[in-house]
Amino acid sequence: MLKRVLTIAGSDSGGGAGIQADLKTFCAFGVYGMTAITAVTAQNTHEVLSITALNPAAVYNQIKAIAEDIGVDAVKTGMLFNAEIIEAVVEAIKNFSLPQLVIDPVMVSKSGRYLLESEAIHSFKEKILPHAQVVTPNLNEASVLSGISVLTPDEMKQAARIIHQMGPKYVLIKGGHLAGEEMMDILFDGKKDVIFPVQRQMTKNTHGTGCTYSAALASLLALGYDVLAAVKIVRRYMDIVIRYSLSLGKGFGPTNHLAPLFLKCGLNPEKGGWNW
Template sequence: MRRVLTIAGSDSGGGAGIQADLKTFCAFGVYGMTAITAVTAQNTKGVDAIFPLPPSMVARQIESIMEDIGVDAVKTGMLFSEDIIRAVAQALCRWPVEYLVVDPVMVAKSKAVLLEERAIRTLVQELLPLAHVVTPNLEEASVLAGFPVQNLRDMEDAARRIREKGPRYVLVKGGHLPGNEVTDVLFDGKDFTYFSGPRIETPNTHGTGCTYSAAICALLALGYAVEEAVAEARRYMELVITHALPLGGGFGPTNHLAPLFLRAGLDPQEGGRCW
């Protein structure tokens, strides 16, 4: 079984972060492991509190996994602080991995800040050069590229600018653009690949960025090429958003195991036994 590590924050509401990543790994049949960077108190309405772990503890979690179990692919999510980013980068330099997916999480859907402003430079200088794929949304791409990303041409320009900072592939996600179609742009330093599909109208999209990057990471571990991994991850995202769960009073979570429930002939929103 392929081994996949997520380095991210814990979401007490279960829809994003470590919890979303593990559910996604299960859906793809890979063995998921975690290095928790911060504990959050949050629900579908927002983030109430963030408690970052000591950077040494984050690094030790990574090292413990590497020393014994090993990994086939790694993804990062919420890293929160400059010191945690540096500790993660140093650990990944000591234990190099072929496939590192960096989801540059900066702000939650509730607008809670998940990455300190002074940490952005450290993310760019120390982590992006290690990345196989980086997956910014429009807001994150704007910060990383240094200009507003407001249309498809901007997405292409941002992908070029971000790739100059070191990652092998840049996937700029277009979900925040208006319109009935959602287009993501993948850049490998030479060519652009475009992935488009109909917008699914639902407020229940908490954790979509975490889930998307976790799916790409799992598929890379399974041997998919990057273009194939993104295409397959998008198909997965269409299912988990279509069957998203109307829980709580804010942005409900996606339904990470919807494909398995459907295959078992069960209602994805009801769940239940499927083994």
């Protein structure tokens, strides 16, 4: 049976991030994707026009409907937007014993729009982080969560230790925004750091990379990989989908979630098509 992965996140009308990116990523990894939508955004590659948060009860009921019927092998969360939605999600995590939780602390869109209300940050840290198998902040998100400036690899390691004390089993800080030629992601398990070199790609088309990264990680955890092995595979996947990212729209274009499959089929990842 296909493994079942649930994304609890916002909808991106432009298709590059949020649940749309998650579902494409789930397809790339051969798992069955399900969604609990937290908010509906009207956005494209260069701006977020509006955000409409769903009623927390509606978010809870989406998760309930899935958990009580289809079942869940792994979960990722993305945009949670406010404290009330966070509380509803945490209640569902507890009530339905949702496994293998990957938390992507979505806070700001690529265009600069805030996607998590400032008053919800405390709830995020206190209520949902303790349930995480892995939390995957970028440098800016790591700064908010840890309370320190995170601009260098040493500061990434320090922030990971602070965040780990909040309860997640693993902290994976993504270093794509590091200055200079050498970039890295750092995984901390409470005892040691594992460093993953990151290939710098000369493209602005990185919309949805955080969503894609966490969705890929949740997929691999559902498939039975341990966290260390999963991150190694995800890093290879991210290098490919960013290398073949798409120049769509006037701003930050999306990653190319199915590029590895196109390549395997002998298709041009930038043109797509079918070959089955």
